[in-house]
Amino acid sequence: MHEEAQVGRRITLAAVAREADVSLPTVSKVLNGRSDVSPTTRTKIERLLEAHGYRRRTAGPPQARLIEIVFHELESVWAMELIRGVENVAKRNDATVALTESGTRHAPDPEWIAGVLRRRPLGVVLVFSTVPEDVKRQLRSRAIPFVIVDPAGDPDPDVPSVGSANWAGGMAAARHLTDQGHERVAIITGPEDLMCSLARLDGYRSAMAMAGHEPDPALVRFGDFHVQGGFEHAMDLLRRPDRPTAIFAGNDLQALGVLEAARVLGLSVPGQLSVVGYDDVPPARWSSPPLTTVQQPLQRMAEEAARMLLRPTDPSKPALRIELATHLVIRQSTAPPGGR
């Protein structure tokens, strides 16, 4: 019987109960994330469900119609844009957004999974790069669809995901500066362990090469995507005798730090220094001067992810991966070099 199930016949919950030597209601409790099952029994049943590749036909009787979104940190300037995207789709589908802050930049906490199995949402939008294998299996066995929204650009290959075109964005930012005549263009990209940082850096390098400029290694910095980090790198770059005439700041927060460094050093923007951000979150419009930046369509990315959750999918097909285009938004922080 073990054999049969593995070659594709659907295993029934009754068969799992027999094999685990428990009652059918106990199996059902485990499936529904109830807490009144001993950890040993729960693990035994989980393993059997996984071994047989059990998949629920539906997520059970409808409760609250929830679309979950899970973040590593709510304070991220991305968070509100992504929430709004999910809320737009939820509203049109008579659903409500449920929101959890959990885990690290890379994956949600293990406790989160117990909660989501109890809540049985219509689907889950994960704002993480990776999803642990056991989490994937638990969600799949309960027929809870999930999609990664990954502005950082390094999604698991076997999970549906929505990202954006980081290399092309980095290229567009640097090219805008070289087109204006800048030759000494610095970059403060993101952390070295994020794919998006590397992709934006490579886009910058290609744009510099296309314009015939050898990028000075002293002008290439890895930042932390925060305002203060951008400020510190910019102070260092702008105090050099051969200071850059333009800085591509890797994200908008770092660009705000660059603007503050310019103010402290008495350099006018864009007269004496051009600055380009990345993301186009609202503070980019509110800065003084308003930032030229690369727009990641964060709200649309989240909408796309929420729509993918609500669409029926064929589990035998490879996971859908979407990359939305970025585009340059020109505001007032860039100008040809040599002004005042």
Added chain:
Amino acid sequence: MHEEAQVGRRITLAAVAREADVSLPTVSKVLNGRSDVSPTTRTKIERLLEAHGYRRRTAGPPQARLIEIVFHELESVWAMELIRGVENVAKRNDATVALTESGTRHAPDPEWIAGVLRRRPLGVVLVFSTVPEDVKRQLRSRAIPFVIVDPAGDPDPDVPSVGSANWAGGMAAARHLTDQGHERVAIITGPEDLMCSLARLDGYRSAMAMAGHEPDPALVRFGDFHVQGGFEHAMDLLRRPDRPTAIFAGNDLQALGVLEAARVLGLSVPGQLSVVGYDDVPPARWSSPPLTTVQQPLQRMAEEAARMLLRPTDPSKPALRIELATHLVIRQSTAPPGGR
């Protein structure tokens, strides 16, 4: 029997069913926000429940443990701070935040109520000034607790609410400027129909009077709490021959607009113009220069509201109203007048 119920004896659902001439399950469906009841029957049962002051003992069998937060607009810079406050309390109580965007600045949409009755959350945080009477009755009859978080400062008297001290905040902002020697201090407060705008304006007036300055009516403006509005008022104020040496901007977004106006007009901040914001949302820290501002403890206000929901209350006692203190955060956008 009608009489009896109205003088305080608990009405049973069976009695409501008899009076409405429907079955008990039908009454139960209405209580649970199910959609398979005709609108006429629903209204009849709603009215009877209301007339008898029916209150559920509990919110029924536990489903997903949700704490709802409802906003007029998610794009508000307040929104993320408030969400984080509710999430902090939810996490400690093994609950999840559910989020809805609905209604106008004053009250949620009528459709929202049907959804919340279905979802049966542990409680609801409403980021609105007022709650329509029928919404209050519906929530009360289902034993769903609710609290208003009202940074705008005009809550219903019969609803528990958490606000902050707007008059004292306006006083602190203006006093900081007069203490530094500013005499021509302009104010761009919020819209005229929000209590918080009027309270901040009155605080400013009292501080000016305390310092012995007659506020010039030409320097008192009502804004719209947006960046562009702040920019336009500031352009107008700063082009006057007798321009102010300081502007109290009413909120942080308007203050960002004031900074941009100063940049466009070539005025240095704080050398030639001091600027004070209000709220202390993250963009206030990220601006160039970083803003001196009045901090509304938005996250703590939301935490307080969420905690009130989870505490058992005595419905015979008056609704609890809390006002948290504001305080001035001095950064780099203010200095004595006469610098450069």
